[in-house]
Amino acid sequence: MSANTIDSKTYRDKYRLASLDSLLRVALVAEKICEVDRSDSKTIQNPYGSQPAAVVQAIAGTYTPAAFTTTDDTLTVADEVVIGEHIYNFEKLLSRFDLFANRQDEINNSIKTAIDKWVINCLCEDGTGTYSTPTGGFTTAANINVIMSNLLSKVAGYADVYRGLFLVIESTDVPGFIQAQATNGFNFADAALKNGFMSNYMGVEIYVVASGTFVDATTTTASGTKTWTNSGHRVFGVKGVTTYACPRGGNWEEKGVTGKTGMEVSYDAQIGFKVWATKAALIVDITLA
Amino acid sequence: MANENNSDLDTLIQDKIDADTEFQTSLEGLEEEESNRLISEKKSELVKQEFASMAEAKKKADEIATNQKIRAEKAEQEAKKAKEAGAKEELSSADTIALIRGNISDEDIETVKKFAKNEGISITEAIKNDELKAVLKVREEKRNVADATNITTTKRGSTKVSDETILDDANKGKLPDNPEELARARMNIKLKGK
Numbered sequence: 320m321s322a323n324t325i326d327s328k329t330y331r332d333k334y335r336l337a338s339l340d341s342l343l344r345v346a347l348v349a350e351k352i353c354e355v356d357r358s359d360s361k362t363i364q365n366p367y368g369s370q371p372a373a374v375v376q377a378i379a380g381t382y383t384p385a386a387f388t389t390t391d392d393t394l395t396v397a398d399e400v401v402i403g404e405h406i407y408n409f410e411k412l413l414s415r416f417d418l419f420a421n422r423q424d425e426i427n428n429s430i431k432t433a434i435d436k437w438v439i440n441c442l443c444e445d446g447t448g449t450y451s452t453p454t455g456g457f458t459t460a461a462n463i464n465v466i467m468s469n470l471l472s473k474v475a476g477y478a479d480v481y482r483g484l485f486l487v488i489e490s491t492d493v494p495g496f497i498q499a500q501a502t503n504g505f506n507f508a509d510a511a512l513k514n515g516f517m518s519n520y521m522g523v524e525i526y527v528v529a530s531g532t533f534v535d536a537t538t539t540t541a542s543g544t545k546t547w548t549n550s551g552h553r554v555f556g557v558k559g560v561t562t563y564a565c566p567r568g569g570n571w572e573e574k575g576v577t578g579k580t581g582m583e584v585s586y587d588a589q590i591g592f593k594v595w596a597t598k599a600a601l602i603v604d605i606t607l608a
Numbered sequence: 609m610a611n612e613n614n615s616d617l618d619t620l621i622q623d624k625i626d627a628d629t630e631f632q633t634s635l636e637g638l639e640e641e642e643s644n645r646l647i648s649e650k651k652s653e654l655v656k657q658e659f660a661s662m663a664e665a666k667k668k669a670d671e672i673a674t675n676q677k678i679r680a681e682k683a684e685q686e687a688k689k690a691k692e693a694g695a696k697e698e699l700s701s702a703d704t705i706a707l708i709r710g711n712i713s714d715e716d717i718e719t720v721k722k723f724a725k726n727e728g729i730s731i732t733e734a735i736k737n738d739e740l741k742a743v744l745k746v747r748e749e750k751r752n753v754a755d756a757t758n759i760t761t762t763k764r765g766s767t768k769v770s771d772e773t774i775l776d777d778a779n780k781g782k783l784p785d786n787p788e789e790l791a792r793a794r795m796n797i798k799l800k801g802k
Contacts, residue, residue, distance in 0.1 A: 330787055337791035345795065416778045420794060 325416045328573055328582075335423055335571045339586075342427045348515040348526045349438035352485045352556075353563040353592075356394075363394040363564060367597045396564055396591035398543035400433050402426060403585035405576070413582060430569075430586060433541070435515075436532050438563050438592055439487055440547045443533060443554040445594035446602025448473050450555070456607035457488055457553070460498035466605075467521045470555045473603050483558040484523040489530045492553070493517070496525065523555070543590075549604075556602035564591040621654045703731035710735040715751070716744050771796045 325331060343350065356363060369388045404426075406412045412422050450469060453462045467486075474480055488496075500520065515526040533549040536542035569588030576583050594602055625631065631650060635643045699707070699721075712720055712735065723743075724734035734740055771793035774784055784790055 324781070325783060330783065334787035334791055337788040338794065341791050341795040345799065416781065416783065420778075424794075 325419055326414055331413065331419065332571050332573060334420075335584075335586075336569075338420075338423055339427045339430060339569065339571075342424075342431055343434070346428075346431050346514060348435050348487060348528060349563050351514040351516065351524075351526065352487070352558050353438065353442070353561045354559050356562055356564040357566065357568055358564075359566055360564065361396050361566065363562060363591075363593070365392045365394070365593075365595055366390060367392055367595075390596065392593070392596050394562055394564055394591050394593035396566055396589045398437070398545070398591065399587055399589045400430060400437070400569075401585065401587045402429060402433075403583065405579060405583045406581045408580040410581070426584075426586065430588075432529070434565075434588075434590065435528060436534075436541055437543065437545070437590065439528060439532060439554065440534065440536070440542065440549050441545060441592040442487075442556070442561060442594065442602060443549045443552050443604050444545070444547045445561075445592075445599065446554060446556060446604050447594075447599040448556070448601065448603030449606070450603050451606045452608050454608045455495075457492035457495045460495045463495055463499035463520075467523060470603060470605070471521065471523070473555075474557055474601050477557070477601060479557045479560050479598065479601060482560065484556070485526060485558050486520075486523050486553070486555045487515075487526045487528060488553050489532055490527055491530045493527060496520065524558070551607045553605040553607065554602065555605055557598070560598035560601050561592070561594045564593075565589065566591075617655070617658065620658065621651050624654055625650055699731065706732040706735050712744070713748070713751070716747060719743065719747070771800075 325334075349355070366389045369385070369390075371387075372385070374382070406422075410418075412418050450466075450473060452466050453459070455462055457463065457466065470486065471484070474484065496517070500518070515528055517525045517527045519525070533552050533554075534541065535548050535550045537546045538544060566589050569586055572585045572587075573582050575581075625647065628650075635646060638646070707717060707720065720731060720734050720740065723737070723740050724731050727734065727737070729737070769784075774790060774793040775797060777783070778790055778793075
């Protein structure tokens with residue numbers, strides 16, 4: 320131990336970065352179901368070629384050549400997550416570690432929730448697979464096996480399934496799962512710090528997010544440049560076939576401002592997301608009935 | 609014994625005369641009297657040469673014996689001196705007590721002895737010498753550094769401070785050097801459900 324103090328701005332900045340990184344690693348659902356890119360790339364190019372189709376025919380020795388074409392597919396980082404607040408000196412938030420750390424936890428959680436909400440809604444919106452649940456959706460225990468089996472059939476047989484499967488539900492859907500699996504026993508008490516992971520069900524990893532995560536939004540403070548129509552939807556798919564980009568991680572700034580005591584603290588992180596065209600069918604937009 | 613030696617000498621001389629073909633050739637055709645005279649002269653000459661040769665050999669033998677005797681005496685004297693010197697270098701009771709009281713390390717005793725010898729002073733006086741004290745201090749510091757340095761292939765384990773301790777200390781205002789350590793400790797405690 321040394322004479323380090325929370326009064327040191329450098330120390331606070333390092334702590335902020337470390338604490339947010341720790342939280343995102345253990346709490347972000349997006350980290351578990353998407354590929355995460357933290358390079359400096361503003362755009363990520365992923366062009367794909369036309370699908371070759373082999374033909375079986377009676378022996379003739381002839382064939383019909385198909386033109387090979389490529390299609391551009393690009394992830395563009397066009398949104399950012401920001402948060403800022405002013406902390407007055409009399410609040411003592413920057414001079415007492417317990418106060419500082421608790422406030423920092425709140426800010427970190429807010430950032431985590433915003434990122435997860437943005438990524439999960441993008442995922443649900445951009446997936447081209449579709450499925451409508453029986454009436455009652457996940458809240459009806461009798462529906463669970465039906466829904467899961469139908470979802471599995473949407474991706475079965477594709478090469479990427481080996482990466483693992485995921486289903487993201489809201490906390491209000493949990494009762495149906497618990498009742499359906501009552502004999503097995505659920506353990507989701509600390510799901511929040513296990514990247515939302517609740518359990519495995521029929522080989523599918525079930526992730527739980529807070530109620531109100533799936534929403535309709537048109538360029539709002541939740542969706543940024545995106546438009547979503549996800550209220551009453553959930554998302555299922557193959558892990559690791561989409562990309563969530565967060566160039567250079569995030570930046571913390573703390574600065575004094577004119578006319579106010581204390582410091583202004585801000586965080587910003589640029590984010591991008593892409594469901595790659597060739598894999599879009601492996602992400603299923605579930606409509607709750 | 610003397611007759612035997614004379615007989616041997618006569619035989620030796622006669623052999624030399626018989627072997628001297630040039631001398632034998634010069635005797636051919638001479639009268640017997642003249643021939644005997646020349647032989648007698650030759651014998652006398654050879655006897656003189658033989659005695660001279662023997663005297664020379666004796667002189668050399670005496671010289672070698674004398675040299676060997678001188679070397680032996682010299683070696684004996686040096687051995688005696690070394691023994692006396694060794695006896696003198698052994699510490700006296702007073703020196704031993706002085707070394708103990710001066711808290712001189714085993715590794716420094718030789719240094720103290722050399723210093724005392726070079727300066728021509730006793731061990732007790734040497735220990736009180738400021739210059740020697742400075743030298744001994746430097747040597748002690750070097751030993752302390754060497755003791756503190758990990759020179760084995762086995763890495764020393766660092767003391768693991770618990771997450772709870774880190775957090776408790778932080779709440780009391782004692783923060784760890786690395787903020788990441790503090791962030792990790794807080795997260796670990798949350799993960800443990802505490």
